[in-house]
Amino acid sequence: MTLEELRKQIDEIDDGILELFLKRMACAKQVAEVKRQKGLPIFNETRELKILDDVCRKAGEYGGQARILYANLMAMSREAQHSALGSGTELRQAVLKASRFPNKPRSVACLGEKGSYSHEALSRLYPEAEPVFFPDFPSIFAAVENGRADLGVLPVENSSAGSVNEVYDLILKYRFSIVSAISLSVRHCLASRETELHEIQTVYSHPQALRQCAGYLKKRGVSSAECSSTAGAAKLAAGKRKTAALCSEHAAAQYGLNILDRNVQDSDGNRTRFIAIGQNLLIPPQANKISLCFAVPHRTGTLYTVLARFAASGLNLTKIESRPIPGRNFEYDFYLDFSGSVADPKTLDLLCALSEELTRFSFLGNYSELE
Numbered sequence: 001m002t003l004e005e006l007r008k009q010i011d012e013i014d015d016g017i018l019e020l021f022l023k024r025m026a027c028a029k030q031v032a033e034v035k036r037q038k039g040l041p042i043f044n045e046t047r048e049l050k051i052l053d054d055v056c057r058k059a060g061e062y063g064g065q066a067r068i069l070y071a072n073l074m075a076m077s078r079e080a081q082h083s084a085l086g087s088g089t090e091l092r093q094a095v096l097k098a099s100r101f102p103n104k105p106r107s108v109a110c111l112g113e114k115g116s117y118s119h120e121a122l123s124r125l126y127p128e129a130e131p132v133f134f135p136d137f138p139s140i141f142a143a144v145e146n147g148r149a150d151l152g153v154l155p156v157e158n159s160s161a162g163s164v165n166e167v168y169d170l171i172l173k174y175r176f177s178i179v180s181a182i183s184l185s186v187r188h189c190l191a192s193r194e195t196e197l198h199e200i201q202t203v204y205s206h207p208q209a210l211r212q213c214a215g216y217l218k219k220r221g222v223s224s225a226e227c228s229s230t231a232g233a234a235k236l237a238a239g240k241r242k243t244a245a246l247c248s249e250h251a252a253a254q255y256g257l258n259i260l261d262r263n264v265q266d267s268d269g270n271r272t273r274f275i276a277i278g279q280n281l282l283i284p285p286q287a288n289k290i291s292l293c294f295a296v297p298h299r300t301g302t303l304y305t306v307l308a309r310f311a312a313s314g315l316n317l318t319k320i321e322s323r324p325i326p327g328r329n330f331e332y333d334f335y336l337d338f339s340g341s342v343a344d345p346k347t348l349d350l351l352c353a354l355s356e357e358l359t360r361f362s363f364l365g366n367y368s369e370l371e
């Protein structure tokens with residue numbers, strides 16, 4: 001057969017597949033109604049696993065491919081069923097009840113001291129709030145939990161040093177709502193009470209900043225020591241000879257230090273994303289980013305099939321992070337960010353379907369991110 005003829009044949013097969021696919025989806029919707037009447041759950045895992053094993057066996061050399069094709073087909077059917085039945089009542093109610101306009105927070109918790117990058121993020125997001133400083137990330141979550149602060153601002157990700165794992169673990173532990181976010185350009189300087197670079201023996205900073213300047217520090221051959229924040233490092237360097245801090249110019253000025261070198265981070269476009277967390281769900285009308293987390297069973301294709309549902313809904317994932325579930329044998333929670341709004345009924349339907357099907361599911365928020 002010629003290429004033309006083979007293509008014609010494939011086109012005909014594809015038309016047939018599409019027709020059958022649409023027929024299958026229509027049938028699945030009818031199943032939803034029957035399940036509703038009989039009070040049966042939409043997801044019947046035992047039946048699905050059996051179908052997948054059968055299909056895999058029957059498909060011979062294409063067993064693996066057929067399994068994934070059918071896993072996706074069944075996931076799409078379930079989604080149509082969830083949407084037909086308006087599943088996910090709890091999440092729908094929570095979204096409906098969420099405030100649309102923020103109360104101005106009175107106090108907001110962040111890391112470090114006056115002049116830390118977290119403080120800068122906080123001031124940009126909430127210029128009128130009173131900042132409350134804490135020496136570590138767990139204390140910020142505790143402050144939001146016990147009401148000492150209305151919100152907490154935390155760094156989550158850096159464009160060169162990657163995710164701040166400790167913060168993701170705390171997000172997954174507390175499951176507070178993410179109410180806003182900001183991405184800041186981060187330019188470190190080397191600041192000291194000394195006036196000459198060659199006098200510096202030890203450089204203090206927050207581990208994130210030390211990582212972002214690892215190449216520079218290696219080149220200079222100085223030793224480094226971790227501090228609880230870049231501003232804390234500046235304060236420390238102000239009291240000790242032959243030391244310097246990696247911090248912002250603002251922090252250097254705050255603690256009366258001389259700037260010995262500027263822009264010392266290894267990557268030019270160094271940026272850090274910060275989020276603000278709170279106890280209550282807040283969904284501003286212009287919110288365009290959604291965060292959630294869930295776990296999937298340890299089986300071939302389970303994560304893939306969940307991700308395929310985002311792709312099928314045309315949603316663009318901007319971040320995926322996996323973190324081990326404490327005390328479990330290498331089982332993971334997945335954390336996902338994507339562009340979207342729960343005001344879009346199709347997006348809300350997808351989240352509601354997932355909230356019914358996935359273990360350890362939490363909708364973490366729908367917010368906007370400042371640049």
Ligand SMILES: O=C(O)C(=O)Cc1ccccc1
Pocket residue numbers: 111112115116117118119155186206208209228229230231272
């Ligand atoms: O130490 C700080 O100033 C922080 O807020 C943490 C941090 C460190 C480096 C880059 C971004 C945030």
